[in-house]
Amino acid sequence: MTDRLQDELLALALEAARRAGALLRDNRPADLGVAATKTSAIDVVTEMDLASEKLITGFLAEERPDDGFLGEEGASSEGSSGVRWVIDPIDGTVNYLYGLPAWAVSIAAEVDGEAVVGVVEVPSRGETFRAVRGGGAYLGDRRLAVRPAPPLEQALIGTGFGYLTERRAAQAEVLRTLLPRVRDIRRGGSAAIDLCDVACGRLDGYYERGLNPWDYAAGALIAREAGAQTGGRLGAPLSPDLAVAAGPPLFEPLQDLLEALGAWHD
Numbered sequence: 644m645t646d647r648l649q650d651e652l653l654a655l656a657l658e659a660a661r662r663a664g665a666l667l668r669d670n671r672p673a674d675l676g677v678a679a680t681k682t683s684a685i686d687v688v689t690e691m692d693l694a695s696e697k698l699i700t701g702f703l704a705e706e707r708p709d710d711g712f713l714g715e716e717g718a719s720s721e722g723s724s725g726v727r728w729v730i731d732p733i734d735g736t737v738n739y740l741y742g743l744p745a746w747a748v749s750i751a752a753e754v755d756g757e758a759v760v761g762v763v764e765v766p767s768r769g770e771t772f773r774a775v776r777g778g779g780a781y782l783g784d785r786r787l788a789v790r791p792a793p794p795l796e797q798a799l800i801g802t803g804f805g806y807l808t809e810r811r812a813a814q815a816e817v818l819r820t821l822l823p824r825v826r827d828i829r830r831g832g833s834a835a836i837d838l839c840d841v842a843c844g845r846l847d848g849y850y851e852r853g854l855n856p857w858d859y860a861a862g863a864l865i866a867r868e869a870g871a872q873t874g875g876r877l878g879a880p881l882s883p884d885l886a887v888a889a890g891p892p893l894f895e896p897l898q899d900l901l902e903a904l905g906a907w908h909d
Contacts, residue, residue: 644754649775652726652752652760657773659702660764663695663732663748667739668766670694675740689740692716695732699750703728715857727753729860734763735833744768749835751860761861763835772839772865780842780868787869790844792890793826795897798847801829801837805853814852817906824900834886838862841888842869848889848897852906859886874898876907 675689696716703710711722714730721727728750733739735746744767752760763772772787774780780787792798800821804814822828829846831837834854840846842865859881863873872894875885885907887898901907 644759644776648726648754649759649778653762653773653775655703655706656728656750656752656760656762657771659699660748660750660762660771662702663699664764664766666698667691667695667733667746667748671739671742689733689736691739692733692736695748696730699730699732699748700728713857715855725755727756729753729758729857731835731857731861734835734858735831738832743832745831745833745836747833747835747839749857749861751864753860758860758864761864763839763861763865765836765839772842772862774861774865774868776864776868778868780865782839782843787842787865788844789841789866789870789890790847792893793847795825795893795900798825798889798893798897799827799829800825800897801831801840801846801849803830803832803834803837803851803854807853810853813905813908817901817904820904821900834858835862838866838888841871841890842866848887848893850885850887850897850901850906852885853883854881854886855883863888877902 693716696714700712709722709724711720711727731749733746734749739746748764750762751758759776761774772782804811837849839862841849863881866888867873871888872891873881873888875882889897
C-alpha cells in the first residue's frame with residue numbers, strides 16, 4: 644500500500660465518521676424508536692443506524708466508486724479496487740436508543756483483506772481515535788500507548804454480552820468465575836469504544852464473544868497500533884468465536900484463562 648493511498652483512505656474515513664457522528668449527535672429524534680430487530684428482540688436497529696450507514700456509504704462510494712463495502716445494516720459489495728470499507732454506523736445502538744453516551748461510529752479500510760486504516764468517532768466524548776497500519780494510533784494529536792500491563796488479578800477488564808438468550812447465559816457463567824480473579828469488570832456496550840479504551844489506557848484488557856468484523860475492524864487496529872496484542876482463541880485471530888485485546892504481558896494470561904473458562908462456547 645502506498646503512502647498516498649493510505650493518506651487518502653484515512654482522510655476519507657475521518658471525514659465520513661465526522662459527518663455520521665454529527666448527524667447522529669445533532670439529529671437524534673426525541674421519539675427515536677426501533678426500526679427492526681436482528682438476531683433477537685434485544686439486537687435492535689434504529690432509523691438512525693440506517694441513515695448513518697447510508698450517509699457513510701454514499702460519501703465513500705462517491706469518492707471511490709470501485710471500492711467494496713461491508714456494513715452492519717446491509718451494505719455489501721465486493722468492489723474491484725482491492726479496498727473494502729468495514730462500517731458500523733452506530734456501535735452501541737442500544738446505548739444510543741436510550742440516550743446513553745457510549746456509542747460510536749466505526750470505519751475501517753481493508754486492503755486485500757487486511758485492515759490498514761481505522762477510525763472510531765465518539766461524539767459524546769468529543770473524541771476521534773485513528774490508526775494506520777505501521778503508523779501508530781492517535782486520539783486527536785496524542786499518540787496512544789497501552790497502559791503498562793498489571794498482573795491479571797490487578798487488571799481492569801472490559802467485556803460485552805451477546806443478544807441470544809443461550810449465549811448471554813453462558814457469558815454470565817464465564818463472568819461469574821472471572822470476576823473474582825481480576826480487579827474488576829466494565830461493560831460499556833460498544834466494542835469499538837472498549838478496544839479504543841484499551842489503546843488509551845482506560846482498560847487493561849478486553850474480551851467478548853459474538854462480535855462481527857464491523858464491531859472490531861477499526862478498534863482492533865487502533866489497539867494494536869497502541870501496543871496491544873489482539874487475538875481470538877489460542878493461536879487464532881479475532882473472530883466471532885472470541886475477541887481478546889490487552890497489553891503484551893497481560894494478553895496471554897487473559898487469553899489462557901478465557902480458554903480454560905470456555906468463553907468461546909455458548
